[in-house]
Amino acid sequence: MAELDTLDIIVLSVILLGTLAYFTKGKYWGITKDPYAASFANANGVKAGKTRNILEKMEESGKNCIVFYGSQTGTAEDYASRLAKEGKSRFGLETMVADLEDYDYENLDALPNDKLIVFVLATYGEGEPTDNAVDFYEFITGDDVSFSESREAPLDNLNYVAFGLGNNTYEHYNSMVRNVDKALQKLGANRLGVAGEGDDGAGTMEEDFLAWKDPMWAAVAEKMGLEEREAVYEPIFGIVDREGLTKDSVEVYVGEPNKMHLEGTAKGPFNAHNPYIAPITESRELFSVKDRHCLHMEVDISGSNLTYQTGDHIAIWPTNPGEEVDRFLNVIGLADKRNDVIGVKALEPTAKVPFPTPTTYDAIVRYHMEICSPVSRQFLATLAAFAPDEATKAEMTKLGGDKDYFHEKISVHHLNIAQVLSSVSKGQTWKNIPFSALIEGVTKLQPRYYSISSSSLVQPKKISITAVVESQMIPGRGDPFRGVATNYLFALKQKQNGDPNPEPFGLTYEITGPRNKYDGIHVPVHVRHSNFKLPSDPSKPVILIGPGTGVAPFRAFVQERAKQAADGENVGRTLLFFGCRKKNEDFLYASQWEEFKKALGDKFELITAFSREGAKKVYVQHRLKERAEEVNELLQKKAYFYVCGDAANMAREVNAVLAQIIAEQRGISEAKAEEIVKNMRAANQYQEDVWS
Numbered sequence: 131m132a133e134l135d136t137l138d139i140i141v142l143s144v145i146l147l148g149t150l151a152y153f154t155k156g157k158y159w160g161i162t163k164d165p166y167a168a169s170f171a172n173a174n175g176v177k178a179g180k181t182r183n184i185l186e187k188m189e190e191s192g193k194n195c196i197v198f199y200g201s202q203t204g205t206a207e208d209y210a211s212r213l214a215k216e217g218k219s220r221f222g223l224e225t226m227v228a229d230l231e232d233y234d235y236e237n238l239d240a241l242p243n244d245k246l247i248v249f250v251l252a253t254y255g256e257g258e259p260t261d262n263a264v265d266f267y268e269f270i271t272g273d274d275v276s277f278s279e280s281r282e283a284p285l286d287n288l289n290y291v292a293f294g295l296g297n298n299t300y301e302h303y304n305s306m307v308r309n310v311d312k313a314l315q316k317l318g319a320n321r322l323g324v325a326g327e328g329d330d331g332a333g334t335m336e337e338d339f340l341a342w343k344d345p346m347w348a349a350v351a352e353k354m355g356l357e358e359r360e361a362v363y364e365p366i367f368g369i370v371d372r373e374g375l376t377k378d379s380v381e382v383y384v385g386e387p388n389k390m391h392l393e394g395t396a397k398g399p400f401n402a403h404n405p406y407i408a409p410i411t412e413s414r415e416l417f418s419v420k421d422r423h424c425l426h427m428e429v430d431i432s433g434s435n436l437t438y439q440t441g442d443h444i445a446i447w448p449t450n451p452g453e454e455v456d457r458f459l460n461v462i463g464l465a466d467k468r469n470d471v472i473g474v475k476a477l478e479p480t481a482k483v484p485f486p487t488p489t490t491y492d493a494i495v496r497y498h499m500e501i502c503s504p505v506s507r508q509f510l511a512t513l514a515a516f517a518p519d520e521a522t523k524a525e526m527t528k529l530g531g532d533k534d535y536f537h538e539k540i541s542v543h544h545l546n547i548a549q550v551l552s553s554v555s556k557g558q559t560w561k562n563i564p565f566s567a568l569i570e571g572v573t574k575l576q577p578r579y580y581s582i583s584s585s586s587l588v589q590p591k592k593i594s595i596t597a598v599v600e601s602q603m604i605p606g607r608g609d610p611f612r613g614v615a616t617n618y619l620f621a622l623k624q625k626q627n628g629d630p631n632p633e634p635f636g637l638t639y640e641i642t643g644p645r646n647k648y649d650g651i652h653v654p655v656h657v658r659h660s661n662f663k664l665p666s667d668p669s670k671p672v673i674l675i676g677p678g679t680g681v682a683p684f685r686a687f688v689q690e691r692a693k694q695a696a697d698g699e700n701v702g703r704t705l706l707f708f709g710c711r712k713k714n715e716d717f718l719y720a721s722q723w724e725e726f727k728k729a730l731g732d733k734f735e736l737i738t739a740f741s742r743e744g745a746k747k748v749y750v751q752h753r754l755k756e757r758a759e760e761v762n763e764l765l766q767k768k769a770y771f772y773v774c775g776d777a778a779n780m781a782r783e784v785n786a787v788l789a790q791i792i793a794e795q796r797g798i799s800e801a802k803a804e805e806i807v808k809n810m811r812a813a814n815q816y817q818e819d820v821w822s
């Protein structure tokens with residue numbers, strides 16, 4: 131074979147290089163940059179060059195007002211966003227919203243006095259800070275709080291505003307905002323206006339917030355020399371059509387919560403930002419009567435690094451039902467564009483897009499917006515400007531401005547945003563609403579929390595859920611009011627069991643999830659740790675009060691104590707007071723209590739109250755009173771007392787009855803007995819897991 135001459139070598143080299151270039155294009159060179167990548171990085175969970183220095187952040191972004199939130203379920207975060215938006219539109223403040231856990235606080239004392247700090251703080255459980263506010267709370271209320279500078283009143287330069295979200299059925303009502311306000315005052319900070327308090331227990335949270343904020347803004351304007359201007363809508367987000375992409379494109383989010391889930395590489399930690407897609411191994415109905423069903427589900431967490439302790443909560447990440455998604459998209463005129471791909475861009479550097487993009491209108495509404503919840507009065511006032519005609523605009527303005535009229539027409543009927551828009555416009559489409567206004571104004575769809583009804587000692591890798599599914603007919607509302615998450619679970623149960631006649635509402639859920647990732651059947655979950663715990667010493671007696679699904683954590687407690695007894699441990703007396711409507715209708719886990727009794731013997735007793743079986747209604751608090759002598763004896767032996775269920779009525783009455791029992795049995799005044807109950811709470815001997 132003849133040797134290659136120089137020209138041959140050059141030609142072959144060019145061909146070789148060309149071939150290499152062809153096969154490596156897009157991998158090592160010639161990579162097409164997504165022109166929107168930087169804009170959407172924040173939405174996809176990418177945090178570039180993030181500082182934890184508050185002062186630095188405000189200076190680099192040109193902000194003079196920062197609204198911090200401590201939020202567990204999203205409501206405080208929503209109020210924080212609304213305050214930031216209003217501060218900018220009405221008074222020209224340069225505002226930003228911030229998660230308390232994203233910053234350090236040692237240099238709060240260095241903030242100039244021409245800045246404003248707003249704290250929107252929810253109280254969680256028994257007077258505890260929300261998960262994202264723990265570090266801040268411990269810092270600001272601690273005995274050894276230290277700042278970057280040393281002076282007698284280190285925060286005398288700090289102007290602040292505070293609003294709390296609480297529930298008056300709890301012992302430590304709004305303790306977060308009260309304690310933080312007290313600590314800030316002690317450190318010399320200047321509060322503008324009063325510290326507001328919203329009450330979820332009385333159902334007045336929204337109106338409490340609205341009543342508080344106007345005088346607060348007046349105080350802020352006076353202190354900071356601000357002039358109010360006519361509020362004009364200024365979008366925080368820009369919407370961009372992503373032509374060339376379809377809902378089937380691999381980079382398009384169709385409901386996945388983050389990039390790992392999109393790429394199929396999801397791993398822990400699984401938490402409120404990152405759910406675990408857990409298989410449901412079992413689902414059945416404990417009872418089914420008329421418009422009420424009770425579900426028992428077993429969720430397998432063995433494929434994750436999730437762990438739980440007896441008494442914890444499981445968070446279910448629901449999706450919205452299809453009929454409500456359709457209603458919403460129809461009324462805003464986007465039904466035909468539901469599968470169009472869009473990007474959402476933050477128009478200012480501190481704003482956070484609340485979901486990953488690029489995505490579709492359908493995915494945003496189905497997986498990320500709280501479209502089924504009752505609408506706020508303030509939001510209706512905002513949307514009035516985009517009404518399809520003058521008559522509709524006038525009605526929206528009246529609804530937004532008149533508390534009593536809004537209550538009569540809207541809130542008493544629990545209408546959601548799409549129902550209100552359709553009703554007020556008499557069926558006209560609201561094509562003028564910028565989609566950015568809906569992203570900003572409709573609360574983010576939040577996980578729902580359920581008391582875990584299994585013991586981690588008995589089944590560490592399987593979580594039990596007990597949930598009642600109800601349909602409530604409300605006067606003035608065309609269709610029943612239904613819980614989003616409970617009906618989602620019901621739909622999963624129907625699919626898993628192949629129910630021959632499933633309810634229509636259940637059929638409308640997209641239960642297979644984005645790209646069929648939930649089929650099989652799966653549900654997105656995470657675990658929230660709770661302080662609702664059995665005593666570490668199993669020989670301590672316990673008194674459990676849990677009517678209805680309030681019995682869920684007590685099934686776990688009794689299951690655990692039965693296991694401890696079977697393992698030879700000395701288990702203390704366990705009294706469970708359970709109430710329901712009828713013995714043969716909604717008596718939860720009736721056969722299982724018998725099994726636990728075999729393991730625990732005389733150490734366990736179930737006391738029942740069936741409210742609809744006799745001429746007179748009997749509730750758990752009545753049964754508690756009947757057992758006054760034994761209850762008092764157990765308390766004197768340092769028994770732990772637990773209550774789970776309805777906060778507004780049952781829990782309050784149980785608290786009052788317990789004080790009466792102590793007063794009567796010990797021959798002391800009710801005031802003294804109430805003090806004993808209060809001390810039990812403070813010592814964690816009296817624990818509650820209640821809801822409104």
